[in-house]
Amino acid sequence: MTDNGAEDKAAANAEKTDEVEYRVTAEGVEKAFGDNKVLKGVSFTVERGTATAIIGPSGSGKTTLLRALNALDRPDAGVIRVDDVEIDFSKPVPKPEVRKFQSRSGFVFQAHNLFPHKTVLQNITEGPLVVQKRPKDEVIKEAVELLDQVGLAAKKDQYPYQLSGGQQQRVGIARALALRPKLVLFDEPTSALDPELVGEVLSVIKDLAVEGWTLVIVTHEIQFARQVSNQVLFTDQGIILEKGTPEEVIGDPKEERTRQFLNRILNPL
Amino acid sequence: MTYYLRRALLAVILLATVLAASSITTACGAPDSDKADRLQSAGVLRVGTEGVYAPFSYHDASDQLVGYDVDVARAVGDKLGVKVEFVETPWDSMFAALEANRFDIVANQVTINPERQQKYDLSDPYAIGQGVIVTRADDNSIKSLADLKGKVAAENPTSNWAQLARDNGARVESVDGFAQAIKLLNQGRVDVVVNDSIAVYQYLAKTGDKTVKIAAQTDEKSEQGFAARKNSGLLPELNKALKDLSNDGTLPKISEKYLKANVSGAEAQQQAPPLSAWKLIADNLWPLAKAAITVTIPLTIISFILGLVIALGVALARLSKNRVLSNIARFYISLIRGTPLLVQLFIVFFALPEFGIRIDPFPAAIIAFSLNVGGYAAEIIRSSIQSIPKGQWEAAETIGFNYAGALRRIILPQAARVAVPPLSNTLISLVKDTSLASTILVTELFRTAQNVAAPTFEFFALYGTAAVYYWVICLVLSFGQSRLERRLERYVAR
Numbered sequence: 001m002t003d004n005g006a007e008d009k010a011a012a013n014a015e016k017t018d019e020v021e022y023r024v025t026a027e028g029v030e031k032a033f034g035d036n037k038v039l040k041g042v043s044f045t046v047e048r049g050t051a052t053a054i055i056g057p058s059g060s061g062k063t064t065l066l067r068a069l070n071a072l073d074r075p076d077a078g079v080i081r082v083d084d085v086e087i088d089f090s091k092p093v094p095k096p097e098v099r100k101f102q103s104r105s106g107f108v109f110q111a112h113n114l115f116p117h118k119t120v121l122q123n124i125t126e127g128p129l130v131v132q133k134r135p136k137d138e139v140i141k142e143a144v145e146l147l148d149q150v151g152l153a154a155k156k157d158q159y160p161y162q163l164s165g166g167q168q169q170r171v172g173i174a175r176a177l178a179l180r181p182k183l184v185l186f187d188e189p190t191s192a193l194d195p196e197l198v199g200e201v202l203s204v205i206k207d208l209a210v211e212g213w214t215l216v217i218v219t220h221e222i223q224f225a226r227q228v229s230n231q232v233l234f235t236d237q238g239i240i241l242e243k244g245t246p247e248e249v250i251g252d253p254k255e256e257r258t259r260q261f262l263n264r265i266l267n268p269l
Numbered sequence: 270m271t272y273y274l275r276r277a278l279l280a281v282i283l284l285a286t287v288l289a290a291s292s293i294t295t296a297c298g299a300p301d302s303d304k305a306d307r308l309q310s311a312g313v314l315r316v317g318t319e320g321v322y323a324p325f326s327y328h329d330a331s332d333q334l335v336g337y338d339v340d341v342a343r344a345v346g347d348k349l350g351v352k353v354e355f356v357e358t359p360w361d362s363m364f365a366a367l368e369a370n371r372f373d374i375v376a377n378q379v380t381i382n383p384e385r386q387q388k389y390d391l392s393d394p395y396a397i398g399q400g401v402i403v404t405r406a407d408d409n410s411i412k413s414l415a416d417l418k419g420k421v422a423a424e425n426p427t428s429n430w431a432q433l434a435r436d437n438g439a440r441v442e443s444v445d446g447f448a449q450a451i452k453l454l455n456q457g458r459v460d461v462v463v464n465d466s467i468a469v470y471q472y473l474a475k476t477g478d479k480t481v482k483i484a485a486q487t488d489e490k491s492e493q494g495f496a497a498r499k500n501s502g503l504l505p506e507l508n509k510a511l512k513d514l515s516n517d518g519t520l521p522k523i524s525e526k527y528l529k530a531n532v533s534g535a536e537a538q539q540q541a542p543p544l545s546a547w548k549l550i551a552d553n554l555w556p557l558a559k560a561a562i563t564v565t566i567p568l569t570i571i572s573f574i575l576g577l578v579i580a581l582g583v584a585l586a587r588l589s590k591n592r593v594l595s596n597i598a599r600f601y602i603s604l605i606r607g608t609p610l611l612v613q614l615f616i617v618f619f620a621l622p623e624f625g626i627r628i629d630p631f632p633a634a635i636i637a638f639s640l641n642v643g644g645y646a647a648e649i650i651r652s653s654i655q656s657i658p659k660g661q662w663e664a665a666e667t668i669g670f671n672y673a674g675a676l677r678r679i680i681l682p683q684a685a686r687v688a689v690p691p692l693s694n695t696l697i698s699l700v701k702d703t704s705l706a707s708t709i710l711v712t713e714l715f716r717t718a719q720n721v722a723a724p725t726f727e728f729f730a731l732y733g734t735a736a737v738y739y740w741v742i743c744l745v746l747s748f749g750q751s752r753l754e755r756r757l758e759r760y761v762a763r
Contacts, residue, residue, distance in 0.1 A: 072666065099669065105667075106667065107663075107667035109660060109664065111660055113658075113660040113661060113664035115683075116683065117682050117683050117760045118760075126668060126678065127669055131670060159760040161761060161762040162762075179669065
């Protein structure tokens with residue numbers, strides 16, 4: 001389905017000249033659950049090969065926004081383009097088109113959502129083998145490499161229940177990467193973990209950013225967002241209240257609400 | 270490994286479907302046409318008979334269907350130059366089965382009376398008997414029909430004997446055959462059995478039973494003949510054959526063989542002594558096992574697999590967002606769970622022929638059982654699918670699966686673990702429920718035991734053996750269940 005991811009990434013880095021290339025563009029995205037308007041017209045762009053962190057208070061719509069980028073929650077309105085696929089959600093969208101759209105991104109869940117009945121390796125190869133129908137030898141080789149990359153090559157034949165929370169989440173990341181997505185989405189990847197396991201997951205994500213993957217990360221780890229991301233979006237009450245570089249949004253927030261939020265997070269007592 | 274299992278499963282399902290479909294079409298193929306001509310051209314006379322009503326229709330020690338009515342029917346077939354095929358049917362469904370064109374005539378001591386004459390073609394009589402009242406030997410309270418008032422009689426509920434007992438003030442306990450009636454009398458559960466003198470003499474001679482006696486005779490002369498569907502066109506031929514058989518001495522000879530010897534009692538002494546119960550069990554271990562292996566087990570397996578396929582479809586329909594679809598599924602489940610399995614069997618077998626759908630016994634049983642399993646298992650499958658967290662559907666979606674793919678690869682394998690214990694329950698119930706197929710002419714394990722038990726009066730030995738067989742099958746299934754559960758639990762933390 002996708003062409004060779006590694007080469008693509010290399011090319012992306014090489015081509016990063018003066019012409020800006022966007023991996024994601026979102027325009028006027030709206031979503032309501034019943035009477036509750038969660039997204040009230042959100043627009044932003046994500047440059048190819050960059051990491052974007054979405055921060056904001058609970059209920060501000062950040063997870064819904066992330067899920068919209070993968071059509072897990074279908075927006076009610078708005079146009080989203082991921083790589084070469086653009087969908088106008090205000091119109092009825094045929095299912096194959098949605099699946100094509102979804103195939104451009106990988107998704108890492110807060111609660112990992114690994115398939116408990118499959119081994120670590122099978123979790124990773126399921127998509128490439130069964131959905132993308134790529135050759136078995138190639139898929140397994142790549143999966144083992146990915147496991148090596150997240151430091152779990154030794155665990156490939158174990159079942160998810162035999163792993164720690166941090167290990168499960170790293171397998172979840174490898175599973176998303178195995179699909180060779182153009183964009184990887186992270187939904188609070190560390191908030192279900194014990195504090196001592198957070199580091200191992202964040203460092204894997206950091207490596208991905210360095211490698212040049214295009215990432216969008218919903219997170220409460222402000223320091224991590226500051227270190228890793230090229231762009232920070234602060235969402236509040238269904239809109240993006242503030243966006244910019246980490247230095248701008250986290251280091252020197254313009255909006256009062258952003259300041260309040262950061263203050264609460266960084267100085268909980 | 271799982272790949273081959275899946276392939277094998279698929280093959281079995283296909284095979285079962287093809288089998289069921291083919292027998293339906295062949296059964297529906299021949300309409301009820303041209304009667305007597307059909308008899309000659311088909312070359313077959315299909316005869317409905319009980320097979321558990323000694324000495325008229327029963328299985329002898331070598332499991333051959335014999336008896337007075339059976340031999341007379343065979344002789345009539347010879348006279349007419351056609352082959353005789355017997356269809357063993359419980360008495361209570363005999364006329365329903367006749368109407369449903371399961372066979373052409375009934376040869377089962379059908380007593381000629383005006384009501385029957387209105388509804389059926391009845392031949393000239395080939396047996397004439399007298400009604401007698403049987404009591405326990407020590408019971409002197411009954412001297413005539415009038416003394417039946419307030420007593421309890423064991424009778425076939427639809428027989429003329431039951432009517433006679435009721436008319437004289439007795440309460441009638443329903444039984445399935447004469448043998449069972451006598452058993453109840455022996456056990457003191459009823460006071461009297463009213464039946465034909467011939468059957469009673471045969472019983473006394475055969476068993477040497479001294480605990481019962483003929484207490485009184487009735488004026489009831491009974492004339493027994495063949496019954497055919499109204500306007501069957503068969504009567505002239507049947508009556509002519511019977512007359513020929515009477516004239517050439519065949520009928521008296523058959524009568525001699527089964528009846529006169531027993532009436533005289535002289536030859537009864539020379540008869541082989543009753544088999545011991547152990548010998549009977551030993552002799553019938555294999556026939557019963559064979560019935561279990563060739564009928565009960567295939568019936569269970571095919572019905573269960575088809576039932577699971579139906580159940581999966583119904584469960585998915587029930588979970589569907591389409592209101593029409595989910596309501597149809599709801600209705601189906603409610604209907605199946607809200608009606609007795611026995612009634613479902615009877616509808617498929619005895620009622621559908623009224624609409625021109627005639628299905629052979631075995632496929633009819635498979636249809637009824639699979640529909641039944643489908644209703645029960647649908648709810649199990651639905652709840653097991655719903656027990657899988659929503660995150661699993663979402664994860665499957667993000668790695669590119671559509672609905673069917675997610676269901677097949679991700680959801681169902683996990684749901685299976687949840688569903689196996691309750692589905693095993695359904696399977697084990699099904700094994701035992703297949704005994705109900707005996708009522709729609711399927712000669713499975715229980716029916717085979719009935720056939721052997723009826724003429725020998727050894728109910729405990731044979732029904733006990735059948736019970737042991739059912740139990741063994743269920744033990745094996747329980748063992749398989751725990752192995753399967755252990756296999757499916759391998760990915761769960763303990």
